[in-house]
Amino acid sequence: MLSRAPLDIPRLIAERRPGYSLAAPFYRAREIFDLDLEVIFGRHWIFAGVEAELPEPGDYTRLDIGHLSIVIVRGDDGAVRAFHNVCRHRGARLVTQEAGCVGKLVCPYHQWTYELTGELIHASHMGEDFDPSCHGLKPVHLRSIGGLIFVCMAAEAPADIDDLAAVLEPRLAPFDLRNAKVAKQVDLVEEGNWKLTMENNRECYHCAGNHPELGQSFNKYAVGFVPDADDHAGQAEAAAYEAQVTAQVADWEARGFPSVAVEHLSGRATGFRTERIVLDGAGESQTLDTKAACRKLLGGLTDAKLGGLHLWTQPNSWHHFMGDHAVTFCAIPLDPEHTLVRTRWLVHKDAVEGVDYDLDRLTEVWNATNAQDAALVELAQQGVRSPAYEPGPYSPLTEGLVDQFATWYVERLRAHLG
Amino acid sequence: MSVSASAAPAWWDPDTDDLLICRAVLTETEDVKTFVFEAPGGRRFAYAPGQFANFEVECGGGIETRSYTLASTPTRPDRVAITVKRIPGGIVSNHLHDRLKPGDALKAQLPLGDFSTARHPAAKYLFLAAGVGATPLMSMLRAEDDLASGADIVFVNVARRMEDLVFRRELETIAARNRAVRLAHVVTGEGAEPWAGHRGRPTRAMIEAIAPDFRDREVFVCGPDGFMAAVRGVLAEAGFDMGRHHEESFTFGADASAETPTVPEDPAEKTWRVTFTRSGKVVLCDGTTPILTAARKAGVVLPSSCTKGLCGTCKSKKLDGEVEMKHAGGIRPREIEAGQVLLCCSRPRSDVTIER
Numbered sequence A: 001m002l003s004r005a006p007l008d009i010p011r012l013i014a015e016r017r018p019g020y021s022l023a024a025p026f027y028r029a030r031e032i033f034d035l036d037l038e039v040i041f042g043r044h045w046i047f048a049g050v051e052a053e054l055p056e057p058g059d060y061t062r063l064d065i066g067h068l069s070i071v072i073v074r075g076d077d078g079a080v081r082a083f084h085n086v087c088r089h090r091g092a093r094l095v096t097q098e099a100g101c102v103g104k105l106v107c108p109y110h111q112w113t114y115e116l117t118g119e120l121i122h123a124s125h126m127g128e129d130f131d132p133s134c135h136g137l138k139p140v141h142l143r144s145i146g147g148l149i150f151v152c153m154a155a156e157a158p159a160d161i162d163d164l165a166a167v168l169e170p171r172l173a174p175f176d177l178r179n180a181k182v183a184k185q186v187d188l189v190e191e192g193n194w195k196l197t198m199e200n201n202r203e204c205y206h207c208a209g210n211h212p213e214l215g216q217s218f219n220k221y222a223v224g225f226v227p228d229a230d231d232h233a234g235q236a237e238a239a240a241y242e243a244q245v246t247a248q249v250a251d252w253e254a255r256g257f258p259s260v261a262v263e264h265l266s267g268r269a270t271g272f273r274t275e276r277i278v279l280d281g282a283g284e285s286q287t288l289d290t291k292a293a294c295r296k297l298l299g300g301l302t303d304a305k306l307g308g309l310h311l312w313t314q315p316n317s318w319h320h321f322m323g324d325h326a327v328t329f330c331a332i333p334l335d336p337e338h339t340l341v342r343t344r345w346l347v348h349k350d351a352v353e354g355v356d357y358d359l360d361r362l363t364e365v366w367n368a369t370n371a372q373d374a375a376l377v378e379l380a381q382q383g384v385r386s387p388a389y390e391p392g393p394y395s396p397l398t399e400g401l402v403d404q405f406a407t408w409y410v411e412r413l414r415a416h417l418g
Numbered sequence B: 001m002s003v004s005a006s007a008a009p010a011w012w013d014p015d016t017d018d019l020l021i022c023r024a025v026l027t028e029t030e031d032v033k034t035f036v037f038e039a040p041g042g043r044r045f046a047y048a049p050g051q052f053a054n055f056e057v058e059c060g061g062g063i064e065t066r067s068y069t070l071a072s073t074p075t076r077p078d079r080v081a082i083t084v085k086r087i088p089g090g091i092v093s094n095h096l097h098d099r100l101k102p103g104d105a106l107k108a109q110l111p112l113g114d115f116s117t118a119r120h121p122a123a124k125y126l127f128l129a130a131g132v133g134a135t136p137l138m139s140m141l142r143a144e145d146d147l148a149s150g151a152d153i154v155f156v157n158v159a160r161r162m163e164d165l166v167f168r169r170e171l172e173t174i175a176a177r178n179r180a181v182r183l184a185h186v187v188t189g190e191g192a193e194p195w196a197g198h199r200g201r202p203t204r205a206m207i208e209a210i211a212p213d214f215r216d217r218e219v220f221v222c223g224p225d226g227f228m229a230a231v232r233g234v235l236a237e238a239g240f241d242m243g244r245h246h247e248e249s250f251t252f253g254a255d256a257s258a259e260t261p262t263v264p265e266d267p268a269e270k271t272w273r274v275t276f277t278r279s280g281k282v283v284l285c286d287g288t289t290p291i292l293t294a295a296r297k298a299g300v301v302l303p304s305s306c307t308k309g310l311c312g313t314c315k316s317k318k319l320d321g322e323v324e325m326k327h328a329g330g331i332r333p334r335e336i337e338a339g340q341v342l343l344c345c346s347r348p349r350s351d352v353t354i355e356r
Helices: A009-014 A030-043 A161-175 A194-201 A232-254 A359-384 A400-417 B002-006 B091-099 B131-146 B168-177 B204-210 B225-237 B291-297 B333-337
Strands: A046-050 A059-065 A068-074 A080-084 A099-101 A120-122 A139-145 A148-152 A180-190 A262-264 A272-277 A308-313 A317-321 A326-335 A338-348 B019-029 B032-038 B052-059 B062-069 B080-085 B105-108 B124-130 B152-159 B181-187 B218-223 B245-249 B271-276 B282-286 B315-320 B323-325 B340-342 B346-348 B352-355
Touching (some): A009 A400, A030 A068, A030 A400, A046 A059, A046 A338, A059 A326, A080 A148, A139 A161, A161 A272, A161 A317, A180 A359, A194 A326, A194 A338, A194 A359, A194 A400, B062 B080, B062 B271, B080 B091, B080 B131, B124 B131, B131 B152, B131 B218, B152 B204, B168 B181, B204 B225, B225 B245, B282 B291, B291 B346, B333 B340
Parallel strands (some): B124 B152, B271 B352
Antiparallel strands (some): A046 A148, A059 A099, A068 A080, A139 A148, A180 A338, A262 A272, A308 A317, A326 A338, B019 B105, B052 B062, B271 B282, B315 B352
């Protein structure tokens, strides 16, 4: 009889080779997946959604990560709060739908009724000694940064979210995402470990061979792609792009649009990277013709040619904010080999579908790109299942940011395992 | 043999069989009809003249309950009759006028009420009737006449027009041959038939002219609220012993109000029918009672918890009608716009249909 020895996770972490992909158990083992939920998703700031999903008091969304379920709800005071989706009576799920609108949060089991601030305001038949004030919903840390909602389920949330807020607030302000609307949300389940989803997102090595639609607007030299030394044509392209970026970024900065790269992807709890990227062609939007897909621009913007403000947050999101629309991506681990990728397209809340924008045109590039990425992630997952798999080298020229992700991940596990 | 068969008269008892079978529909005036009923098995009716009974009428997809005076007299116990005015927009009165025909069945309950000469025996009476308010007084008059009681009765019958006087010919016939009965018609408006007699609302002068000895009489008044109030005022002002003044409002009970033109127009003071489409049940609910409360009293079980407009458990789709809702945050403006209501804190302002 073969019996599997318990996984020595500290040893796996200690043996991780910098510059190389992770060992197979990191992509496959239930024990590591559980650890990921506990440490990575349980103790760090997670991108959870956008305020635009909750335009009015009483609007809520539910987010499940592993055994954890939280409800994010806009209160009558207009503030957005997050709570554990667990009744304080006998623990039943309060909110069963993915999203909706409520007057109060009411447990379907015995109708315990909570104010949208979490306070218990009605529980019948509990006797005179019952103290409702001790049975409010358990809060979850929530920060809205420029309309992007981050939550942290730990008792103590990492304080360096303030750095992300400080960098991001002025960058997002012109887009006024709180006054945007979700034009479309698409959920896609990728057949791969969440880290493969994230690694795939953190490089554009694969773009030229796989993403013809995205490639119309997204220049592979934008995010960490460096041509080989003997690739003279590539060198020339990269140089031309660099020159364009230098001029364009100077212009944006002068006009009050912070654009230069800010990169804190590892070495801290709340890792992120942001940069305003020059888009190819008309330079307006990630569309097939590179022009704006929505006639009504976000916020009070008057110039569509703002490139794409790009944002990555560890562990689970990436975003592109353009003059006419924004796309946000949220990765949620489902099990060791499945990951939910939730994509939301945002436009100005007053933009009218069919008048100001065509939904197909708005979404076609990223729908295609997501499908292509999902196929790639699936290939990677299939590969790491083989005993022949061993961690391989990240390209020092084009995959430095993938390595940043893996480095951050290993750092965080190490920090919490002590 | 035949003696034993008829020894114990079988009385109608709604506890064992509450059906009444319509045997005739008679036209009294252009908007008043009399419906005559027989009990199953030839059972007989026992009641006091002037009493009313609650009738259940199936109409409009539900069951309506209304109170109607038995205009018939218990001295003719084989049949009962109700005399009903068609009320514009009235659900039940229109149904009865347009649909009920001989052979149809209605359910009824035991006759009730103290508005009866049997409860207030006297040698001399003054009956003041307006419109279909004549029905209980007609029942009492028929009984006194049938029994040859010798009671001295002055019957004042008021209508808008001569042609609207209910029971006019029968009253005239009784008064013509019963020397103890005197009849006075009063009209308040103009009609096709000329009238040179008493006109307008009852005044002290009018009552003194018709029955100078009214202070000696037991007074029974039935008609619209305004009419009864006017009579009350005249009698009180004349120093009448109000202990001998009896009146019957057509707004008695909640059930009759929708049929009565005299009720106030404020929808909060009316009684409305609430129809639940899934259960098919119909509940009567007045404008001051939350629909959930009325439903619970009527045995209609609905989901609910806080009953304070807070938890939203009783949230239901309102398919039709108007309510006044005072919630405590358990429902959102968008939900209200979409036709949702909280039944625990919604009071009807019209007939209401709820998807439950």
